[in-house]
Amino acid sequence: MDAYLPPEILPYPMVKLTRQLLLAALLSLSSSAVAQDNVEFPPKPPVRPLSPAEAAKTFQLPPGYRLELVLSEPEIVDPVCMAFDGNGRLYVAEMRTYMPDIDGTNQLVPGSRVSVHWSSKNDGVYDQHRIFADNLKLPRLLLPLADGVLIGETDTNDIYLYKDTNGDGVSDEKKQVYQGGPRGGNLEHQPSGLTWANDNWLYTAVNNYRLRWKDGQLIKQDIPGNGGQWGGTQDDDGKFWVVNAGGEKGPLNFQQHILYGQFATRNQFEPGFDVVWPAMGLRDYQGGPGKSRDDDTLNHFTATCGGEIYRGDQLPAELKGNLFFGEPVGRLVRRSTIEVNDGITILHNPYPQNEFLRSTDACFRPVDMKTAPDGTLFIVDMYRGIIQEGNWTREGSYLRKVILQHSMDKIIGRGRIWRLVHETTKPVPAPKLIDASPKELATTLAHPNGWYRDTAQKILVLKQDKSIAPTLTEMVQKHENALARIHALWTLEGLDALTPDIIRSALKDASPQVRRAGIRASESLTDEKLQQDVMALAKDSDPSVVIQVCLTAKLMKWKDHAKFVNLAALGAPSKGVKEIATQILTNSSEFPRELGGTQKEMMHRGQAIYQELCFTCHGLDGKGTAIDGPTGPMLLAPPLSGSKVVMGHRDGLILALLHGVTGPVNGKTFQAQMIPMANNPDEWISDVLSYVRNRFGNAGTFIETKDVARVRKESAARTTPMTEEEIFASAPPVLANRKDWKLATSEKADGLAGCIDGDLKSKWTSEKPLNNGMWLTIELPTEATINGLRFSFSAGGGYLTRNLRVETSADGKAWSKPVYNGGAPTNLTEIAFSPTKARFIKITQTGSGDKRTPWNIHELDITTPRSVMP
Structure with a gap:
């Protein structure tokens, strides 16, 4: 099901994660909306890769800003994400085997790595370089702890802790800390953006679960899928943010923390937010002419990735709390300002018909961003010709012709990391947090740079020294900095030292932000009297606090919580409270009572897959995601509700998912296209298909794993996508007598x-x-x-x-x-x-x-x- 990828699709390995679309893919059955067969591809001069110095001259930024080179080839090649440890050392995941040619030959061989870099003089110049972990399969998860680094690779959910025990910068110890098992599907539809959040849980884009460090292992808890594609970040509240290119909207599910479900509101983007304004035009994206202007510039999101809420202290205050994310197909970085009005979050592009960062270099591919220990913003530039994965560069594809037309397949083996600075930026020495005392770390919880606060909290929780609890308790109650109070509160939670009285102190705090944190933190305690104190905040003057009370009531399944949420909404003058409360009451994951235990398990697994991959194109309601088309609104992918394909014979539906679909559906073409999903297990396919056949008003027979195995075997020789006609004709014949x-x-x-x-x-x-x-x-x-x-x-x-x-x-x-x-x-x-x-x-x-x-x-x-x- 992972399949529906809108045409212009994502840029780079993970980005495509998006079209995760899975189901979409599958049932949707669709083809590119653009008639690309008639496009001519005359020879063009080869795209020429630029040196870092040359590339730096192509960047367009607002006055006062510039990019400084941090790292480049040969020290790093095909970087895709990065992370800093407590002493400021920079770890970089390098997908060195990603798309080495136009066909992606041998890209899944274990030839990638994680490198580590640091400054010997602590002056921000990374002059020391080591291969920390080598011979990896396209590493995609990266998170330093106190004494090691968590690394996850492609095609597996397993996570390992790598340690450097002798201090030479090379790991010499490897231990599995999470056994997730094999993971099938396209490499772009797999987790990324491993983030230690305020609540001490680890979140990733794509996955419908979160992880927690306990006794040297990671434990799993199921949560709703966030729909992200590549990268993840958190804001000062600890809300996890992701972006997704599949629905061509960029950020999604950002109204509330994903723990409570998927929320979206009308007008959560300013008009035209999803329109992009590149500085150069080159139609190397699957949508081709239909997704570009007359000057060949990309006109709409197609490959958003690597989002980061900037929380540093060495760039102008106007950037603080803003969401930055890359659009590597457009060769740009979008800056988004975040407005919260009446409890509803609204995103804006502060540069009308422009972008914060643009480049005229065809190889500039910004795929990840991070707030750095020095208070600036680091940007990972994968710097290469081909950014799309091999499923979109096959023989006969539009994209392949453009790549060959410009010789972009020859531009490999490069990569850069840039530092965004301003004329007011000042040098900052490297941090020394790994060996800092608990008292020093507690003081750091008030640091103006969010990276310091997050890292200090993480290390305190990892070291589990509860002697610092009294200091943290006093911080929650008396510290002048609201952010310090929040981090102290969550650090106590991570040390298992939180008490109802500490929570009550937070619930009475003058800052709505702290009150919200107190409500969330109360979820880790079982105390009926404390519940009453939380419920009292349903009458709070701040809409976001009231919303949080309602979210907690639903999550914790308080007695008569539906009635409580309804009354809270009725008693609030805020339209935002009413809108979110309505979704709290109607966004149900419950299934019919008539379902047996096995079928309910299938529905839950199928729902998780759908929420991870499919809803972006098919919508949470299965009615299709609306986007702006050349002549007006159009659906990104076919509706699943009432679909003849979905409710038709199971064999046709299975074939669509196994082999992909081409051509129109119900006489219409759609902006998305479906790719084969045969590399997913039989159970995965049966779960998601059974889910869509019994959701969105559909009522059909469950599809069993043995049916998928049979159809897979019968159609093993097939190498081309299915057409709608073939899908309907694939149903077994009936006796004619x-x-x-x-x-x-x-x-x-x-x-x-x-x-x-x-x-x-x-x-x-x-x-x-x-x-x-x-x-x-x-x-x-x-x-x-x-x-x-x-x-x-x-x-x-x-x-x-x-x-x-x-x-x-x-x-x-x-x-x-x-x-x-x-x-x-x-x-x-x-x-x-x-x-x-x-x-x-x-x-x-x-x-x-x-x-x-x-x-x-x-x-x-x-x-x-x-x-x-x-």
């Missing part, structure tokens, strides 16, 4: 012919309420090989079948063991089983109805096997 069938039933036999006459308006009905044990038999004129039953019904048809047992026989006397024995929460539309020879089929009800509705069948077909031809 219905007129010769003989039907019998335990109930009223009158009207049995109505379910095999080809007319949905006619039907057979038991007349009596549906009940356990009712049966219907079919005698075929001759023995046939069958593999399923297909039911059709019209609106208002009542119970078709929900729980059935199916048996077969050669003589109508000796019946086989059940070839099918199961059910669904809604009317079954199809039943599948292994091919078997039979002349008699017996269908028995194993459930009951509502004491009023009879067993109705409008149309009944029997399917027979047919191989799926490649």
Whole structure:
């Protein structure tokens, strides 16, 4: 399901993470909206890579700002993310095997690395370089702790702690601290942006879980998927921010902390926020002419990544708290100012028809950003020709022709890291936090640079020295700096030294920001009296505090929390409170009671996949994500709600996900395209498909893992995407001799012919309420090989079948063991089983109805096997 990638798609390995789209991909079935076959590709002069000094001259910034080179090739090659340890050493993940040519040859071989760099003179000049960890497979997770570095690679959820025990800058000890197991899917649809947040949990883009360091291991807790693509960051409140290129919106799910669910509001972006203004034009993105202006410049987000909330102290105050993120296809960095109005967050581009940072260098690829220990902003430049992964550069693709037209496939083996400075920036010595005393670290919690505060808290929690608890408690109660009070509060939580009285102090704080933190921190304690104190803040004068109380009430499942949230919204004059409260009450992850335990587990797993990858293009409601098209609003991908493909035969749906889709859907083309998802496990595919068939108003049969395995095997030779026509034609054929069938039933036999006459308006009905044990038999004129039953019904048809047992026989006397024995929460539309020879089929009800509705069948077909031809 990971599949839907809008055309212009992402720039670089992870960026594409976006089109995560998964389901989208799959069912959506779509093709590029742009008619690119008619585009001509005359020869062009090769794009020439620039030296760092030459590249520095291409940057366009507001007055007073400039970029300084920190690192470049050969010290680093294809850098994708970075992180600083407590002493300011810079760790860089280098995807050295990423897209070494236009086909991505051998890019998954373990030839990448993490390097470390530091200044021998502590003057900000990184003159010492070491290979910290070598022979890695495209490293993507990077987080220094107190005495080691967490590293995660591609195609696995496992995380290891690497240590340098002798201080030479090279790791000599490796220990697995999280066993997540293999991870399939495109390399762009995998986690990134590992961030230690204020609440002492570790968050990543993409994943629908968070991690926590405990006793030398990482423990997992499931949370809603955040929809991010590449990179992650937190603000001063500890809210985790991500960006995603799949929906062409950039930042998403930023209204509230992702722990509480996915929230979005109308007008959360200023008009035109998603329009970009590059300084140079080169159509090396899948959308081609349709995504560019007449001067060939990109006109819309397509590859946003590497977001960072700047929280330093050596750039002008106007930048503090702003969200920065890269658009590597546009060769620019967007600065976004953040406005909170009535509890609603709104993002702005403060440079009308312009950007904060632009370059005329075709190889400038900003993919990650970090607030640095020296108070500035560091920017990772992957600096290369090809930024898209091989799925988008295949033979015949538009992108491949552009790449070859400009010889961009030849520009490899480079990379830079830049430092954003201002004319007011002052030199800052390297930090020394790793060996600092607990008292020194506690003092650092008030530092004006957010990097220092975060790092000091992290080290205090990792060292678990509770002797500092009294000092931290006094800070929560008396420190003049609100941010210091917040960090002290969360540090106590991380030391397991938090008490109800400390929480109460925060709940009474003069700062709404501290009160919000107190409410969140209270979630780690179980105290009914404390709950009453939190509930009292539902009448707080600050809308964001009221919203946080409502979020906590829902998360902690307080008794009658829905009533409480509703009353809080009614009592608040704030429109923001009402809007978020409405979403709190309606964004439910609950599933029908009729679902069995196994099916509920499938739905939960499928929902997690959908929220990680698919909703960006298909929408949380399954109705498709609306974007601005050339002639007005259009859907990024086909709706899943009521989709004929989704509700059609399972084999077609499985084929769409395994092999991708090309061409129009329902006579329309969409801005997204779907790629094959066959590299995901069978269970993954069955989970997400079952989810979409039973969500968004859909009600269909669950797809089993064995069905996916069968279709995968039958279509193994196929190498091209499916068309919509092929998807519909892939359904197993039905027996054509219905007129010769003989039907019998335990109930009223009158009207049995109505379910095999080809007319949905006619039907057979038991007349009596549906009940356990009712049966219907079919005698075929001759023995046939069958593999399923297909039911059709019209609106208002009542119970078709929900729980059935199916048996077969050669003589109508000796019946086989059940070839099918199961059910669904809604009317079954199809039943599948292994091919078997039979002349008699017996269908028995194993459930009951509502004491009023009879067993109705409008149309009944029997399917027979047919191989799926490649």
